[in-house]
Amino acid sequence: MKTFDRKIEILRDAIEINNERIAGYQKAQDIVQSENLENLYALFGDYKRQSEQFKSELAPFITHFEETVDDGTMVSGKLFRAWMDLKSLVAPSTSESVLASCEKGEDEFKSAYKDLINESLPDFPEIVDLLQTQLSMQLGAHDHIKELRDNS
Template identity: 30%
Template sequence: MKTTKNNQDLVNSLQELLQKNYDAEAGYKQVMTKAQSEPLKNWLQQKALQRNTFATELDFQIRKHNAEPKASGTIKGDLHRGWINVKSSLTTDTDEALMEECIRGEKASVKEYEDQLENFASDTEIKTIVQSQLTTVKSALNTVKRLEDIIG
């Protein structure tokens, strides 16, 4: 496939989602180490693995479009994880506080997916993958909100 502006735009959108998933995976792993509840730790681990799977799917699509996938997340994601570290050093980590960070991250992911979804209108395979991932992220957001209500 030759490089066209449409192809480059498609790849750029995929790259942004890829990096968002790298950030989410790293965030879930970080929060998992601070969680106290074993069921919450297990859920966070599942979410990290899920985001790794999403990244692998997006990586494959980027390569299919003759581009090199980004290898890491974003500076914004690094800053957010740094903020979690600073915040946790100043306060006692509670599962409720950690879930609040998960909710913030999932809301940002939903927005990113919704913003990017229209960029895949010309490629039904990618649009289907991204829509499926968006549905899963929304489900995770709803689940963590329910968990917060139960624990909080």
């Protein structure tokens, strides 16, 4: 595969990962809104906006090559399945269940981003720097979700 094509593929994968995270937090917001858990609704909105920011930071790399930015997800991916677990929540403690599902989604995000970073290391240092910065911010979100889950 040509270097240019691989670079675009890595960027598209990063955007799809963020699209899945956005969709996952939207599902989480829908669930907690129906349970009147406003504090979690706001928090999930913050993390959804974080991934929207990540996408906006990645987009110039793609549009520079006259490519379009996709809003799709990787339907077959582990990250998608982790977020889809939110659909099946019927536990007595909705907040704990939603937080556990979000933590699982964040774990998959972290794993997928680390894979992209490892794939990018030798050829695309400018992408690696951005992905590492985004991963660092996401790890803060993951740790916060985990802490809330542990305390619920």
